[in-house]
Amino acid sequence: MDKYKSIDHELRATWQAVAKVYNEQAVKHDSTMATAFVLLNIDKQKGTPSTALGPLMGMEPTSLSRILKTMEDKGAICREKNPEDGRSVIIKLTDYGREMRKVSRGHVIQFNDTVRNNVSEKDLAGFFKVTSTINKLIADKDIYENVNNKAV
Template identity: 45%
Template sequence: MRREETVDHNIKTAWHGIARMYNQQALKYDATMSMGFVLLNINSEEGTPATKIAPLMGLEARSLTRLLKSMEEKELIYRQADKNDKRSVRILLTKEGKQKKEKARDTVLRFNEVVRQEIPESKINVFFEVLRKINSIIDRNIYEKPE
């Protein structure tokens, strides 16, 4: 089987294309795609516990630390002790962070709008069904050959 015929190659290629597109858009606002995804995962009013952001994005907590520091330096977010649990830290958006979150949201919605204009709903439904099945296979590890 050629590499171009494998499921993972096609998913990876598509994701890299999407990531490049999002990064090009984010650069216009002095940001990155990763920053945009973090902003999208922070509740605009109440903030979000720092420990909840990484799982929402499918990241390890330590991978998020540098990104949050960079976003603080750019004054997109700030940290605040949780009112109910002083051991917990909430990440909140600054005014600038809220504005960039809207830009990120608009970019994601526009991309999805264009995709849905180009691809019939029935094919998108099959695509989502296939991705759910692939995730199920990954979760069950049934792709591994028994030793």
């Protein structure tokens, strides 16, 4: 199969380009795209339980722990005991973290606005339909699970 007609190649190449452009912006603020992603997924008022962050973002606990440690060292977050469950921790944004969240949000909005201004609503709807279908096929384990039952 020609790699340029491969769905996974296009997804991967596009995501790498998106990650690169986000990281180019993040580095201007002494940050990374991953850090910005975490900032955007923490509830800005109540904070978010640390155990909920990984699944929310599809991130492995080890990677998340490393990012949270760096964010705490930079003063973007603080950890508080969960009043409802003393065994877990709530990750909260500091004033600096809320400011960096605004910056990150601005970059995401600018990216989305630029894409929306250059892609038709019909094409965007098709894009979201395709990505939704791919995610459903993966979640339902319909890609490889039943390969023996399907004509190849």
